[in-house]
Amino acid sequence: MITLTINGLDVTVEKGTTVLEAAKFLGFPIPTLCHMEGLTPYGACRLCVVEIGAGSAAKLVTSCTYPAEPGLKVRTASARVVRARKMILELLLASCPQSKTIQDLASKHEVTQQRFRQEHEDCILCGRCVHMCEEQMMAKAIGFRGRGQNRSIGTPFDVPSEVCRQCGGCMYVCPACSLRCTYTEPQKAICGGCANLSPPCLEKDPFNDMMCYMDPCVACEIKKP
Amino acid sequence: MDDQTVEKIVAEHQGSLGGMLSILSEVQEKYGYLPQDALRRVAVATGVSLADIYGVATFYRAYSLKPRGKHLVSACLGTACHVRGAPRIADELCRHLGIQPGETTADNEFTLETVNCLGGCALGPIVVVDGRCYSNVQKGKVAEILRRTRAGLGEPRAEHGFPLTIRCPHCRQSLMDPAHPIEGVPSIQLTVCWNGSRQTLHLSSLHGRQQVSGGPEIPAGSIVGLACPLCRRDLTDDAICPECGADLARVRVEEGATLTICTRRGCRGGRLDLDIPGVEAADRPSQE
Ligand code: SF4
Ligand code: SF4
Ligand code: SF4
Ligand code: FES
Numbered sequence: 001m002i003t004l005t006i007n008g009l010d011v012t013v014e015k016g017t018t019v020l021e022a023a024k025f026l027g028f029p030i031p032t033l034c035h036m037e038g039l040t041p042y043g044a045c046r047l048c049v050v051e052i053g054a055g056s057a058a059k060l061v062t063s064c065t066y067p068a069e070p071g072l073k074v075r076t077a078s079a080r081v082v083r084a085r086k087m088i089l090e091l092l093l094a095s096c097p098q099s100k101t102i103q104d105l106a107s108k109h110e111v112t113q114q115r116f117r118q119e120h121e122d123c124i125l126c127g128r129c130v131h132m133c134e135e136q137m138m139a140k141a142i143g144f145r146g147r148g149q150n151r152s153i154g155t156p157f158d159v160p161s162e163v164c165r166q167c168g169g170c171m172y173v174c175p176a177c178s179l180r181c182t183y184t185e186p187q188k189a190i191c192g193g194c195a196n197l198s199p200p201c202l203e204k205d206p207f208n209d210m211m212c213y214m215d216p217c218v219a220c221e222i223k224k225p
Numbered sequence: 226m227d228d229q230t231v232e233k234i235v236a237e238h239q240g241s242l243g244g245m246l247s248i249l250s251e252v253q254e255k256y257g258y259l260p261q262d263a264l265r266r267v268a269v270a271t272g273v274s275l276a277d278i279y280g281v282a283t284f285y286r287a288y289s290l291k292p293r294g295k296h297l298v299s300a301c302l303g304t305a306c307h308v309r310g311a312p313r314i315a316d317e318l319c320r321h322l323g324i325q326p327g328e329t330t331a332d333n334e335f336t337l338e339t340v341n342c343l344g345g346c347a348l349g350p351i352v353v354v355d356g357r358c359y360s361n362v363q364k365g366k367v368a369e370i371l372r373r374t375r376a377g378l379g380e381p382r383a384e385h386g387f388p389l390t391i392r393c394p395h396c397r398q399s400l401m402d403p404a405h406p407i408e409g410v411p412s413i414q415l416t417v418c419w420n421g422s423r424q425t426l427h428l429s430s431l432h433g434r435q436q437v438s439g440g441p442e443i444p445a446g447s448i449v450g451l452a453c454p455l456c457r458r459d460l461t462d463d464a465i466c467p468e469c470g471a472d473l474a475r476v477r478v479e480e481g482a483t484l485t486i487c488t489r490r491g492c493r494g495g496r497l498d499l500d501i502p503g504v505e506a507a508d509r510p511s512q513e
Contacts, residue, residue: 134274143276145283156279157261163274 004072013068020048020063028076031085031105033092033175034126035064039135042127045092047105049084051075060084086111093190095121101175106190114190122176123153129170137169230255231263235270245273245281249288258289286340294329294336296374298322299353303342306349310364314350315339317367334375345387345432347482358387361480387432389413390479396456400476402427407436413476416457418450419443425454428486435493445491448472461488468494 003012006023013022018041023030033045043065050063052074060080075081089106094116096102102124127144130153134140141164145152155161171177234251238244248271252263259282268275282288300315315326318337322330326339343351348360352367354374362370388410391400402414405427412427417440426440443449451460451474460474464485471489478484487494 130276140274140276143274143280145280147284156264156275161276 002068002070004068004070004074006074007076015068017068018064019050019052019061019066019068019072019074022068023050023063023074023076030063030076031109032064033101033105033124034128036128036131036173039128039131039173041065042131044126045124046088047085047092049081049088051078051081082109085109090114091116092124095119096124096176098122099124099176103190111190123174124176125151125153126175128173128175129153132169132173133164137165137167139163139165139167141165142170231266232270235267245271245278246285249278249282253288258292261290286338289336292329292333294333296335296355298335298337298371298374299340299343300326300337301341301343301345301349301351301353302339303346303349305342305346306351309349311350313364314352314362314367317364318352318371321367321371335371343387347478348387348389348432348480351387360387388430389432389482389484391430391484392477392479393453393456393458394460394475394477395453395458397477398453398455399479400453400455401430405438407431407438408434412438414454415460415474416452416454417441417443418452419447423452443490447490448488449490451486451488460486466492466494468492 001012002015002017003010004019004022005011006019006026007028009026011022011026013025020030020032020035020041030048030050033047034042035045035048041064043062046062048063049060050066051058052061052066052072053059054073058080063074063076086109089102089109089111090113092102093106093111094114097118097120125144130143133142139161141161142153142155145154145156155164231252234248234255237251238248248267249259252267253259256263264278264282265275267273268278271278282290298318300311300318302311302315319325322335322337324330324335324337326337329336343353343358345351345358345360348358350362352359352362352370354370359366359370391413392398393400400414401411403411405412405414407427407429408431410430413430415426415428416423417426419441422441424440427438429436448471452458453460460476461472462475464473464475465471466473466485466487466489469487469489469492471487471492471494473485473495474488476484476486485495
């Protein structure tokens with residue numbers, strides 16, 4: 001058993017537990033994106049950053065991959081963590097502004113500006129789909145390809161894979177393509193409608209009926225006679 | 226591809242850690258590129274998923290999934306080569322071959338690629354053609370290099386590194402000994418002083434290699450004196466090996482660099498330093 005301190009509270013966990021799991025056990029919220037229970041932690045999205053250590057030795061680490069150590073001092077919501085988290089969200093949002101998952105995370109963490117060029121990628125390379133396919137579906141039909149700027153997810157040679165089970169698991173876990181968000185003002189880049197409880201869909205006529213994936217959507221509920 | 230080439234290659238590497246890279250390299254050497262069919266067979270033979278193999282094959286620049294021409298021309302665009310004018314050399318290659326980097330000429334003779342560092346920064350700009358290294362390439366030399374390659378001529382093939390041309394820092398005479406090649410290239414001739422005797426020793430001139438021939442039997446770990454065989458002056462100065470603390474011998478590299486050699490037998494603490502105008506080699510802080 002290992003005892004560590006999270007936000008000033010001592011917690012004793014089993015060896016091999018990650019900082020994220022320990023924090024969850026205490027009830028401290030840490031946003032995650034690429035992490036998924038049942039899949040190997042991959043540490044791709046960096047959203048789960050926490051601060052460990054003290055003073056000038058303090059550093060940011062990804063809690064989903066960091067194993068609990070005896071005596072470790074963790075802060076899950078220090079100013080530095082919050083700043084880093086917002087920046088990471090802003091970057092993720094820039095690459096995938098149509099992802100409802102990321103839009104929601106952004107509004108939840110009060111990301112209010114978008115200073116980066118919007119890329120409209122359809123993937124943030126979080127690796128969830130690859131791990132899902134390999135570890136839960138035992139198919140290994142898709143994988144990472146290329147490097148750096150050219151990194152992408154897909155089947156070998158871009159042809160339909162003969163080992164794919166057509167289970168849809170990869171799409172189900174994808175934070176970028178499972179839920180598309182229409183975010184009504186593309187130039188603003190951040191919608192935040194869902195979190196603000198006054199969705200822009202409400203004011204915009206064209207969105208009257210094709211409203212989003214919120215179920216039940218606050219906007220629609222309010223509008224109902 | 227109905228022979229057992231792929232299966233044979235896989236069998237040779239069975240069980241070795243990191244065998245995938247060697248397997249893919251050998252397959253590529255056989256076919257000139259990585260054919261789809263071959264990758265599928267590697268997957269079957271090794272039991273590794275095709276998705277993973279494809280990931281590896283697309284990750285490294287060294288592998289090509291497209292057929293390549295008979296000759297592979299790699300122009301280095303790494304930082305050191307870049308500041309020495311490598312982009313102009315690459316443009317010149319494009320112009321002569323009529324293709325862009327990554328493409329193959331219509332007659333299937335040449336494939337041109339740019340790489341980010343070949344590890345021979347002191348000798349830049351570097352162009353490697355079919356494993357033959359051309360250092361200090363000038364714009365005017367490009368046509369000649371391509372002509373020689375077409376005609377099947379070329380510089381001595383250096384599989385393992387870049388040949389350096391060495392001079393004595395004192396008398397400025399060449400220390401190269403063509404009569405005594407090591408690994409196919411002229412070796413560096415040095416006088417080694419040990420136990421009161423002076424003998425001649427030959428050192429591989431390939432950068433990064435430590436092949437030695439001749440000289441007295443010296444147990445590893447002992448410190449020797451190194452001198453110029455022509456002017457007999459001592460080559461060591463006050464520089465100290467960052468690895469083991471022994472004296473370093475210093476010789477000139479004609480292409481514009483300094484090569485240091487550790488005087489401790491068996492120590493690999495020497496290195497190649499680029500000349501930086503205005504900075505005396507000895508004043509530069511060591512990397513450590
Ligand atoms: S649909 Fe195919 S690629 Fe996606 S998880 Fe299932 S088996 Fe893997
Ligand atoms: S496709 Fe989706 S799940 Fe897969 S890496 Fe991209 S964002 Fe993640
Ligand atoms: S209100 Fe509609 S458009 Fe805005 S974030 Fe929610 S789902 Fe997306
Ligand atoms: S959840 Fe930890 S890096 Fe993505």
